[in-house]
Amino acid sequence: MKRKSRRNQKRKNRLRLIFMLLFFIYIGLIGHTEFNRRNVVNTYHRLFQVEAVNRTEEAWSLVLVNKWNPILKQPKMELTEVGKGQFVDERIYPYLQAMFDDARKKGIYPIVASGYRTQEAQQSIYNEKISVFKAQGLSSKEAKKEAELWVAIPGTSEHELGIAVDINADGIYSKGSDVYDWLAKNAHRYGFIQRYPAKKTDITGVSQEPWHYRYVGEKVATEIYNQNICLEEYISYMNKDNG
Ligand SMILES: [Zn+2]
Secondary structure, three states: OHHHHHHHHHHHHHHHHHHHHHHHHHHHHHHHHHHHHHHHHHHHHHHHHHHHHHOOOOHHHHOOOEOOEOOOOOOOOOEEEOOOOOEEEOOOHHHHHHHHHHHHHOOOOEEEEEOOOOHHHHHHHHHHHHHHHHHOOOOHHHHHHHHOOOOOOOOOOHHHHOOEEEEEEOOOOOOHHHHHHHHHHHHHHHOEEEOOOHHHHHHHOOOOOOOEEEEOOHHHHHHHHHHOOOHHHHHHHHHHHHO
16 A cells, blocks of 8 residues: 555656646747847847848938837938038938928928937937936936937947938927927928837837938838838838848
8 A cells, every 4th residue: 555655656757747847848948939039030120131231222321220120231321411510311312401491482491409329429318318317316227228218329320321310400490399390290201200109119119309301212111101110110011021
């Protein structure tokens, strides 16, 4: 009898062990799938970015940069000054100029508040923001987290591409809201998109920024505008169509 119950006990232990193993394998698989799903999305975009940097005329304007897709290769560009010490990639300059000219004809006076930034410049804006939050009593970790809600991590800012601009009012003839309203309705006609719309925060990873415009070319900008989508959505639809 004793031997039998010991054998039973052993069998129970073995069953328990098998059950636990299966449980851990199951948990592992779920985690893995979730990890893979995210990884596939990001890898897809990363591959696209590499191709875009190296490829055609159109591709340079469709490079995807966000917090999940840092700049892999510093793009080569010629810079053009747009006033107030700000520069942009010369390829977007004619479109930006045409947009500003037409805005002025309608009595709207925009300026480029921020154009191209080197990664070092982005780094110092980022560090500065962290210091501000630390001075308010936040720990290093908290300050970093808070700062990243406002400033892109160096290497993940579109400003480093030279094809994105923060546009504001001149502060004399126009106020910010006039400029933002006009841009929201018209920028696509010149190839620019409002890159961080209010309702796309979970996809772009950035809170609404009515001043940040990004060049993608007139065709793509108009499609993005008409369909009410953001750049991440446009690129993933495009990849689906091609695949
Ligand atoms: Zn910006």
